[in-house]
Amino acid sequence: MNETRLLILDDDVAVGQMMQDVATTAGMMARYTSEPAEFFEAVERWDPTHLVIDLRMPQMDGVEVMVRLAEKGCAATIIISSGVGDRVLDAAARSAQDHGLRIAGILPKPFSPKALRTLLTSSPAGADLDPGSQKSSRATFVATPENLAEALRSEQIIVYYQPKVECLTGRVTGFEALARWLHPEFGLITPDKFIPLAESSGLMGDLTYRVLDLSLGFLARHFNGNASSLGTKSLTSVTSRLKVAINMSPQVLRPQDFVEHLVDACAERHIETYQLILELTESSAMENPVESLAMLTRLRVRGFHLSLDDFGTGYSSMLQLVQLPFSEIKIDKSFVMTLNHSSESRSVVRSIVSLGQSLGLQTTAEGVEEIETLEYLKQIGCDIAQGYKISRPLPEAEIVSWFKTHCRNGYWKG
Numbered sequence: 257m258n259e260t261r262l263l264i265l266d267d268d269v270a271v272g273q274m275m276q277d278v279a280t281t282a283g284m285m286a287r288y289t290s291e292p293a294e295f296f297e298a299v300e301r302w303d304p305t306h307l308v309i310d311l312r313m314p315q316m317d318g319v320e321v322m323v324r325l326a327e328k329g330c331a332a333t334i335i336i337s338s339g340v341g342d343r344v345l346d347a348a349a350r351s352a353q354d355h356g357l358r359i360a361g362i363l364p365k366p367f368s369p370k371a372l373r374t375l376l377t378s379s380p381a382g383a384d385l386d387p388g389s390q391k392s393s394r395a396t397f398v399a400t401p402e403n404l405a406e407a408l409r410s411e412q413i414i415v416y417y418q419p420k421v422e423c424l425t426g427r428v429t430g431f432e433a434l435a436r437w438l439h440p441e442f443g444l445i446t447p448d449k450f451i452p453l454a455e456s457s458g459l460m461g462d463l464t465y466r467v468l469d470l471s472l473g474f475l476a477r478h479f480n481g482n483a484s485s486l487g488t489k490s491l492t493s494v495t496s497r498l499k500v501a502i503n504m505s506p507q508v509l510r511p512q513d514f515v516e517h518l519v520d521a522c523a524e525r526h527i528e529t530y531q532l533i534l535e536l537t538e539s540s541a542m543e544n545p546v547e548s549l550a551m552l553t554r555l556r557v558r559g560f561h562l563s564l565d566d567f568g569t570g571y572s573s574m575l576q577l578v579q580l581p582f583s584e585i586k587i588d589k590s591f592v593m594t595l596n597h598s599s600e601s602r603s604v605v606r607s608i609v610s611l612g613q614s615l616g617l618q619t620t621a622e623g624v625e626e627i628e629t630l631e632y633l634k635q636i637g638c639d640i641a642q643g644y645k646i647s648r649p650l651p652e653a654e655i656v657s658w659f660k661t662h663c664r665n666g667y668w669k670g
């Protein structure tokens with residue numbers, strides 16, 4: 257039987273009852289409690305398919321509740337709700353996912369009945385447990401070449417976009433495209449779980465072309481030409497020069513027709529080649545320096561931008577690196593994220609920025625999570641910032657609305 261049993265944990269009686277009403281009106285079974293102890297008992301006995309958990313409660317916070325649920329191998333689909341900020345909600349959802357819980361979404365308070373209904377009806381029940389049968393242990397996600405190939409065919413590989421902004425003004429210069437696997441059963445899967453597999457199983461070319469296609473489409477739809485989806489004429493001047501950056505594995509660069517493929521893909525979407533940034537890590541650029549130099553030069557000649565990703569983590573010789581025709585250095589986030597607490601990180605970042613300046617390269621700091629980091633980057637003359645403080649990577653529709661709000665607020669001035 258596939259019926260929804262919803263269990264709600266919230267210390268606010270009015271909110272709890274409202275949720276219960278919404279669910280029962282939609283034909284679900286729903287229970288509500290404000291007591292963690294009672295909640296855990298109901299999880300055991302009633303075996304709910306869905307849970308709504310309030311993050312902030314007097315007796316026990318929601319994160320603790322979720323850690324306990326994970327320990328019990330809870331297979332229910334979880335909605336996290338709270339009045340705390342979006343960042344905290346996001347962090348809680350990530351932490352829960354890392355613990356192996358199944359998260360349907362977050363519900364920032366105050367919320368509308370409709371928002372709750374949408375989350376409940378769009379998220380299928382977790383493992384469908386037949387009462388009486390032995391509890392099946394939760395299936396774990398394993399990527400195989402076969403299911404990744406299938407995911408590529410059935411368009412489960414999607415792209416999230418993270419903005420890059422000028423440190424000084426906050427003006428958006430473009431977005432980095434980051435691959436995600438939207439799995440019908442396991443939800444959103446991050447690239448660390450499938451990029452290495454794509455590389456070892458010969459699927460990296462297909463994956464990169466898919467990311468490229470989606471990213472160019474995204475740029476063309478929202479930010480190029482008349483940028484119709486933004487709906488505001490005055491934004492078009494700011495948007496006309498936005499760029500999109502995609503990550504490149506060395507094996508994708510090798511085929512001889514690669515450069516032509518990129519040129520054609522841009523032309524089809526009326527995107528100028530300078531609007532596409534290819535990000536390569538220093539180790540991949542140095543894998544075969546002679547071949548890389550030729551290929552990278554061809555790309556630069558055609559107008560593409562090249563970015564040296566994760567800079568500072570490799571061991572290549574500085575001399576070899578600076579001879580490659582990069583246009584941007586991306587300072588690795590391990591240094592940026594620790595700026596405020598480590599004088600070593602500050603020294604590393606400062607010297608990379610001045611190296612970039614003296615070579616005429618744009619410097620980008622990724623992993624900007626705090627306002628103090630941004631202040632420091634401004635002081636030392638770093639050009640571009642990217643990180644959770646500005647925005648997390650978001651799906652297409654959400655990044656477009658983030659962009660509109662960011663512009664409406666006058667960048668940093670807002």
Ligand code: C2E
Nearest residue numbers: 434435446447451467503504505623624625642643644649
């Ligand atoms: P990357 O190229 O270094 O991408 C930046 C990573 O840092 C992203 O992780 C992003 O979500 C994360 N990040 C951004 N700002 C912050 C911050 O403020 N704090 C923290 N803690 N993290 C931040 P993500 O999306 O999980 O991607 C991981 C890696 O997977 C990427 O690292 C890239 O190497 C690889 N990847 C993603 N998409 C593709 C792709 O289409 N092709 C290839 N070849 N690799 C990809």
Ligand code: CA
Nearest residue numbers: 432503535565
């Ligand atoms: Ca990157």
Ligand code: CA
Nearest residue numbers: 565566586622
């Ligand atoms: Ca990076």
